[in-house]
Amino acid sequence: xxxxxxxxxxxxxxxxxxxxxxxxxxxxxxxxxxxxxxxxxxxxxxxxxxxxxxxxxxxxxxxxxxxxxxxxxxxxxxxxxxxxxxxxxxxxxxxxxxxxxxxxxxxxxxxxxxxxxxxxxxxxxxxxxxxxxxxxxxxxxxxxxxxxxxxxxxxxxxxxxxxxxxxxxxxxxxxxxxxxxxxxxxxxxxxxxxxxxxxxxxxxxxxxxxxxxxxxx
Amino acid sequence: xxxxxxxxxxxxxxxxxxxxxxxxxxxxxxxxxxxxxxxxxxxxxxxxxxxxxxxxxxxxxxxxxxxxxxxxxxxxxxxxxxxxxxxxxxxxxxxxxxxxxxxxxxxxxxxxxxxxxxxxxxxxxxxxxxxxxxxxxxxxxxxxxxxxxxxxxxxxxxxxxxxxxxxxxxxxxxxxxxxxxxxxxxxxxxxxxxxxxxxxxxxxxxxxxxxxxxxxxxxxxxxxxxxxxxxxxxxxxxxxxxxxxxxxxxxxxxxxxxxxxxxxxxxxxxxxxxxxxxxxxxxxxxxxxxxxxxxxxxxxxxxxxxxxxxxxxxxxxxxxxxxxxxxxxxxxxxxxxxxxxxxxxxxxxxxxxxxxxxxxxxxxxxxxxxxxxxxxxxxxxxxxxxxxxxxxxxxxxxxxxxxxxxxxxxxxxxxxxxxxxxxxxxxxxxxxxxxxxxxxxxxxxxxxxxxxxxxxxxxxxxxxxxxxxxxxxxxxxxxxxxxxxxxxxxxxxxxxxxxxxxxxxxxxxxxxxxxxxxxxxxxxxxxxxxxxxxxxxxxxxxxxxxxxxxxxxxxxxxxxxxxxxxxxxxxxxxxxxxxxxxxxxxxxxxxxxxxxxxxxxxxxxxxxxxxxxxxxxxxxxxxxxxxxxxxxxxxxxxxx
Numbered sequence: 001x002x003x004x005x006x007x008x009x010x011x012x013x014x015x016x017x018x019x020x021x022x023x024x025x026x027x028x029x030x031x032x033x034x035x036x037x038x039x040x041x042x043x044x045x046x047x048x049x050x051x052x053x054x055x056x057x058x059x060x061x062x063x064x065x066x067x068x069x070x071x072x073x074x075x076x077x078x079x080x081x082x083x084x085x086x087x088x089x090x091x092x093x094x095x096x097x098x099x100x101x102x103x104x105x106x107x108x109x110x111x112x113x114x115x116x117x118x119x120x121x122x123x124x125x126x127x128x129x130x131x132x133x134x135x136x137x138x139x140x141x142x143x144x145x146x147x148x149x150x151x152x153x154x155x156x157x158x159x160x161x162x163x164x165x166x167x168x169x170x171x172x173x174x175x176x177x178x179x180x181x182x183x184x185x186x187x188x189x190x191x192x193x194x195x196x197x198x199x200x201x202x203x204x205x206x207x208x209x210x211x212x213x214x215x216x217x
Numbered sequence: 218x219x220x221x222x223x224x225x226x227x228x229x230x231x232x233x234x235x236x237x238x239x240x241x242x243x244x245x246x247x248x249x250x251x252x253x254x255x256x257x258x259x260x261x262x263x264x265x266x267x268x269x270x271x272x273x274x275x276x277x278x279x280x281x282x283x284x285x286x287x288x289x290x291x292x293x294x295x296x297x298x299x300x301x302x303x304x305x306x307x308x309x310x311x312x313x314x315x316x317x318x319x320x321x322x323x324x325x326x327x328x329x330x331x332x333x334x335x336x337x338x339x340x341x342x343x344x345x346x347x348x349x350x351x352x353x354x355x356x357x358x359x360x361x362x363x364x365x366x367x368x369x370x371x372x373x374x375x376x377x378x379x380x381x382x383x384x385x386x387x388x389x390x391x392x393x394x395x396x397x398x399x400x401x402x403x404x405x406x407x408x409x410x411x412x413x414x415x416x417x418x419x420x421x422x423x424x425x426x427x428x429x430x431x432x433x434x435x436x437x438x439x440x441x442x443x444x445x446x447x448x449x450x451x452x453x454x455x456x457x458x459x460x461x462x463x464x465x466x467x468x469x470x471x472x473x474x475x476x477x478x479x480x481x482x483x484x485x486x487x488x489x490x491x492x493x494x495x496x497x498x499x500x501x502x503x504x505x506x507x508x509x510x511x512x513x514x515x516x517x518x519x520x521x522x523x524x525x526x527x528x529x530x531x532x533x534x535x536x537x538x539x540x541x542x543x544x545x546x547x548x549x550x551x552x553x554x555x556x557x558x559x560x561x562x563x564x565x566x567x568x569x570x571x572x573x574x575x576x577x578x579x580x581x582x583x584x585x586x587x588x589x590x591x592x593x594x595x596x597x598x599x600x601x602x603x604x605x606x607x608x609x610x611x612x613x614x615x616x617x618x619x620x621x622x623x624x625x626x627x628x629x630x631x632x633x634x635x636x637x638x639x640x641x642x643x644x645x646x647x648x649x650x651x652x653x654x655x656x657x658x659x660x661x662x663x664x665x666x667x668x669x670x671x672x673x674x675x676x677x678x679x680x681x682x683x684x685x686x687x688x689x690x691x692x693x694x695x696x697x698x699x700x701x702x703x704x705x706x707x708x709x710x711x712x713x714x715x716x717x718x719x720x721x722x723x724x725x726x727x728x729x730x731x732x733x734x735x736x737x738x739x740x741x742x743x744x745x746x747x748x749x750x751x752x753x754x755x756x757x758x759x760x761x762x763x764x765x766x767x768x769x770x771x772x773x774x775x776x777x778x779x780x781x782x783x784x785x786x787x788x789x790x791x792x793x794x795x796x797x798x799x800x801x802x803x804x805x806x807x808x809x810x811x812x813x814x815x816x817x818x819x820x821x822x823x824x825x826x827x828x829x830x831x832x833x834x835x836x837x838x839x840x841x842x843x844x845x846x847x848x849x850x851x852x853x854x855x856x857x
Contacts, residue, residue: 035402172399
């Protein structure tokens with residue numbers, strides 16, 4: 001079984017938009033991978049004219065929110081950095097215990113990379129594109145720029161969601177069979193750690209566990 | 218063999234069932250997100266409460282059909298109706314048109330959701346087709362305010378030369394499981410997609426908004442529809458869902474949608490946005506005379522009439538005013554007069570103010586016109602404000618106890634003079650004694666408009682200021698000629714200053730009676746702060762004739778406290794005599810000096826009485842003698 005990897009389009013978001021954007025993307029992906037019996041829950045974003053779908057599992061929602069909180073904390077400590085959140089789905093397979101592996105093995109069959117470029121607070125200088133440069137002083141131009149920027153973020157988010165839909169539609173064979181009583185596949189959300197190197201180590205570890213080279217799509 | 222055959226049959230049946238249920242589920246997902254008021258969105262609360270995972274055991278919240286494709290949705294009646302009819306077909310393609318329809322006056326709610334009058338007809342194609350006409354009335358009404366914003370295609374393309382039963386041999390349970398899994402994924406993505414398309418926004422707005430929209434969303438299920446024109450199709454975008462292969466074909470799902478629906482919906486919607494109606498009936502704009510108590514000054518005028526405006530609203534001064542003050546003999550002024558005199562009425566909100574100045578009881582009517590035009594902020598503000606309900610301005614004229622002169626003079630425009638005159642006025646104060654016809658003050662009764670008398674805001678303000686300044690500097694000069702007026706103005710100038718100092722007098726029309734008599738002004742100021750005898754002012758106000766005034770004075774003397782505390786009694790006496798003196802002052806110009814003299818005498822008596830700690834008989838007799846002299850004087854003057 002291949003590990004399908006989907007690199008989502010990079011989104012330029014502001015700090016206060018992180019939560020909503022991540023919730024939208026993560027829940028959309030998980031909803032497509034919650035193949036158990038679900039009663040979908042529609043959630044309207046507050047910042048954007050987008051409605052996304054949750055699978056309705058309270059525990060899942062809580063875990064996702066926790067991860068988002070961790071990510072936001074990390075962003076606050078590492079401002080003005082491109083960041084990546086990895087949502088991985090895996091299968092747990094028992095393996096012959098050896099001296100360097102555990103008894104169980106995580107077989108990652110799908111990885112989603114959510115690429116975010118968190119722009120600075122408007123008060124701080126941002127070296128990003130002009131879309132992120134917000135004028136501090138109130139005025140019509142600032143409002144217009146803000147609204148146009150907001151529209152752009154919304155359009156980008158919509159693109160990302162369609163990207164997820166297309167990916168889900170195009171690649172179905174790698175999805176493991178549905179287990180009885182399981183709502184969603186085991187998943188793992190990886191946020192950047194304190195250092196980039198550690199993040200890279202996580203990737204290497206994952207590759208070792210999965211036993212398959214990471215394939216970039 | 219038999220078992221394989223049965224297995225095959227079973228597999229084929231299962232496949233057929235899966236495909237059928239797929240049709241139903243896709244129809245349900247599309248319709249429930251495009252049919253307002255029947256969507257599962259409205260039941261989101263219940264969704265949160267009951268999670269299928271938790272209720273799977275109880276299955277109370279999950280119907281058997283909900284379990285298909287592990288997607289529990291609220292049942293959509295329209296989808297069910299259409300599907301039940303569809304079951305008869307052999308996976309005929311289903312086309313769902315989502316139509317944005319302009320609402321008509323005779324809109325039939327039934328047509329809101331696709332009802333079915335099944336019309337079966339054969340298309341030009343080989344397939345049998347069903348045509349669900351959601352509303353017969355709307356058939357052929359495409360041109361009437363309808364716009365197809367989405368068109369969904371759900372179909373199973375059979376492989377040619379193959380039928381499912383023969384292909385079912387290959388259909389193992391694994392294949393069915395794989396197929397089922399793929400269809401689950403497909404339907405998941407369909408569920409997300411319908412919420413990302415532009416039409417969902419309209420659906421959401423229709424569902425949640427309380428605005429009255431001029432359009433509606435009508436999903437129409439049919440089997441075959443007219444293709445879009447090239448132009449129409451160019452305006453639309455297509456999204457293909459990856460087909461899912463089945464053993465005998467493939468299931469296809471696609472959508473044609475308009476990406477720019479917001480323009481259409483915004484054009485056709487007529488939301489009832491709140492609007493401010495500035496000129497509603499009863500607004501200050503339409504009814505300048507109607508003042509609101511919360512408004513310290515009405516629009517415009519106060520800036521030009523700082524003095525006048527300031528006192529227009531002070532109701533407190535009218536506490537002790539007698540109910541009837543004859544400020545104007547005109548019957549039209551009765552209300553306003555009553556207003557001036559009646560503290561309660563004066564305290565009423567400006568809207569309740571009578572249109573006319575109070576005091577219709579005074580005989581002289583020459584200057585009644587002035588009474589009609591109690592200055593109101595609006596009056597002076599607007600050059601041509603015919604005070605619509607009445608000529609009299611709305612703000613009350615406050616006549617505080619003991620401040621009659623001020624109260625009278627507070628009304629800066631013409632009515633300022635009216636109370637003065639009226640008060641002076643008693644019947645003896647004939648119209649001849651009226652104020653000289655100064656342009657700003659002379660307003661004929663028929664002359665409702667201020668403009669005729671140059672009573673524009675600026676002019677009135679200037680006039681009033683001029684009057685005050687006139688009163689200040691030239692009051693004395695004119696005392697002999699126009700003494701009643703100028704004296705009032707002179708006093709008013711000071712009184713106005715005092716009023717400004719007094720925070721309780723915001724009303725420009727506050728008439729201060731303390732300074733009616735210039736000569737008595739010092740004493741009036743001294744006693745001004747003494748509210749010991751509010752009834753005195755009331756008595757002053759009530760006096761309509763000299764006789765009445767004398768009678769009131771006599772009564773006051775009778776009620777005066779004993780000589781033991783001669784100070785109050787003497788004060789009472791002197792204060793009681795004051796109105797009389799004021800009246801005389803107004804009545805007779807020649808008596809000004811006498812009045813002043815009397816006033817001085819009274820004041821001296823008061824002063825002296827205050828200094829006396831204990832009374833001796835001689836002192837008492839002397840005081841009695843002075844009282845008698847005053848009494849005689851008053852009586853003699855009254856006879857004149």
